[in-house]
Amino acid sequence: MQKVLLILAAGMGSRYGGMKQLDEVGPSGESIMEYSVYDAIRSGFEKVVFVIRRSFEKDFTRQIINKISPVIETDLVFQELDNLPEPFGCNKSRTKPWGTGHAVWVARQSVNKPFVVINADDFYGREAYEVMANHLDTLPQESQGRYAMCGYRLENTLSEHGYVSRGVCKVDGNHRLLNVTEFTQIQKDESEKIISKGSDVALQPGEIVSMNFWGFTPDVFDHLDNKMRMFLEKEQDNDQAEFFLPFVIDELISEKKAVVNVLQSNAEWFGVTYRADKEAARKRIHQLVNKKEYPAKLF
Numbered sequence: 494m495q496k497v498l499l500i501l502a503a504g505m506g507s508r509y510g511g512m513k514q515l516d517e518v519g520p521s522g523e524s525i526m527e528y529s530v531y532d533a534i535r536s537g538f539e540k541v542v543f544v545i546r547r548s549f550e551k552d553f554t555r556q557i558i559n560k561i562s563p564v565i566e567t568d569l570v571f572q573e574l575d576n577l578p579e580p581f582g583c584n585k586s587r588t589k590p591w592g593t594g595h596a597v598w599v600a601r602q603s604v605n606k607p608f609v610v611i612n613a614d615d616f617y618g619r620e621a622y623e624v625m626a627n628h629l630d631t632l633p634q635e636s637q638g639r640y641a642m643c644g645y646r647l648e649n650t651l652s653e654h655g656y657v658s659r660g661v662c663k664v665d666g667n668h669r670l671l672n673v674t675e676f677t678q679i680q681k682d683e684s685e686k687i688i689s690k691g692s693d694v695a696l697q698p699g700e701i702v703s704m705n706f707w708g709f710t711p712d713v714f715d716h717l718d719n720k721m722r723m724f725l726e727k728e729q730d731n732d733q734a735e736f737f738l739p740f741v742i743d744e745l746i747s748e749k750k751a752v753v754n755v756l757q758s759n760a761e762w763f764g765v766t767y768r769a770d771k772e773a774a775r776k777r778i779h780q781l782v783n784k785k786e787y788p789a790k791l792f
Contacts, residue, residue, distance in 0.1 A: 494630050495606045498533040498541040500526055501596045501705070502553070502613035503572040513765050514613035515549075515556055518775045520782055521790040525765065525774065526613040529622075530561055531791045533609070536622040537630070540566040542603045543613075544596045547571050560792045568603045572596050578718060581725045584732060592735030593705060598721055601714040607632065610707040610738070616774065617643065617706055618760025619786070625708045628756060632710070638751040640742070641708035642670060645762045647679075647687060648698035654769040656680045660703035660739045661696065662755060670746060670753035673703055673739040701755065703739055704762055716745055 502514045515524055530541055541561070545553050550569065558567050572590065574583045576599055590596075597610055607629040611617060621643045628641045644662055651657060656678040663671040677691030687696045720741045728734035745751035765771050781787050 494632070495540075496538045496626060496629050497604050497606050497608035498530065498538045499544065499597065499600055499604060499608050499610045500529065500541060500613050501544050501593060501610065502526060503544050503546045503590065503596060504613070513768075513771075515552065516765070516771060518765075518771065518778050519787075519791065520779060523778075523791050524557070524613075525616050525778075527557070527561065527791050528616060528778070528787065529611055529613075530565065531787065532617070532619045532622045534565055535619065536626040538565070538609070538622075538626070540568070540606075542568045542570060542600050542608075544570050544572050544600055547573060564792060570600045570603050572599050577725065578722055581722070581729055584730050587732045589733060589735070593738040594717055594721060594724075594736040594741050597738055598714065598717045598736075601718070604714075605711050607636075607708070607710050610705065610709065612705045612764070614766075615704055615706075615762065615764040616777070617704070617762055618758070620758045621706060621756075621760035624756045624758045624760075625706070628754065629708055636710050637712040638745075639710060639754075640713065640751055641754045641756055642703055642742075643706040643708075643758060643760070644701035644755045645704050645760075646698065647696060647700045647702045650702055650704060650762055650764075651679065651681065651687070652766045652770055653773075654767040656690065657766055658691075662701045662703055664701055664755045668755045668757065670742075670755050672746065673743045675737070675739065704764075705738065707738070707742070708756075713751075716750065717741060720744065 609625055658677045659679055660673040660675050662673050665671055676689035679689050682688050724736045763774055763777055765774050
């Protein structure tokens with residue numbers, strides 16, 4: 494089955510202090526998302542679509558598209574504040590992006606095959622792509638509402654340099670996602686307990702969290718469009734409100750419009766939330782290269 498990789502790369506990097514999606518961590522100047530593309534190609538993906546902002550289209554094309562387009566079909570779509578379903582418009586005072594649900598929605602005209610959504614600044618591991626590709630390949634033709642998520646243990650997704658936000662997943666005995674609860678300001682405290690300061694809740698190290706690694710069939714775009722219209726009817730003039738992808742999936746599950754399999758893998762996640770995370774990511778990439786899991790030059 495043909496498969497598409499959709500990479501969310503329009504983030505502003507406020508906590509990082511710059512465009513972390515283009516930062517070089519590989520021995521030949523590769524960004525983290527280039528490793529994602531490389532792993533996806535090895536797992537049978539045939540197209541990659543990047544969600545970016547127009548303000549850095551030129552740099553992105555020079556650094557990423559020109560490098561990978563000889564080996565895989567590529568496309569660019571733009572997440573702009575005024576790119577909204579009619580008849581909605583953007584409040585002129587708004588500067589904050591509309592969120593991950595909106596980022597996926599803007600790709601609706603470029604994706605018509607089963608697809609995977611990932612963050613540009615997260616390294617998910619080759620096995621995660623293989624497990625997700627196998628899931629998509631075994632779906633019956635024209636499947637709808639049969640989605641998937643690669644889950645990671647919370648303790649393996651923290652940053653040593655500041656707090657993170659994570660969607661904690663409740664999963665049933667059949668590895669089906671029941672709901673996702675968003676927790677903010679997650680850090681280890683002085684006693685090494687994992688605490689969400691945003692909600693004053695202690696979390697368990699082994700809890701499964703969503704790292705925004707989702708597998709969808711194209712029917713999800715109709716759901717996103719409907720949910721986004723409902724969101725904008727209430728929040729169009731709220732400068733801080735965001736339309737989050739996990740919230741949409743949570744609603745679809747509760748409405749029995751979707752079934753989400755939580756896929757198991759031993760893949761290792763790492764990413765860059767803060768600038769201080771970059772050195773750890775760079776060292777981990779170099780270790781993988783030294784172990785011959787990746788070539789010294791990807792493309």
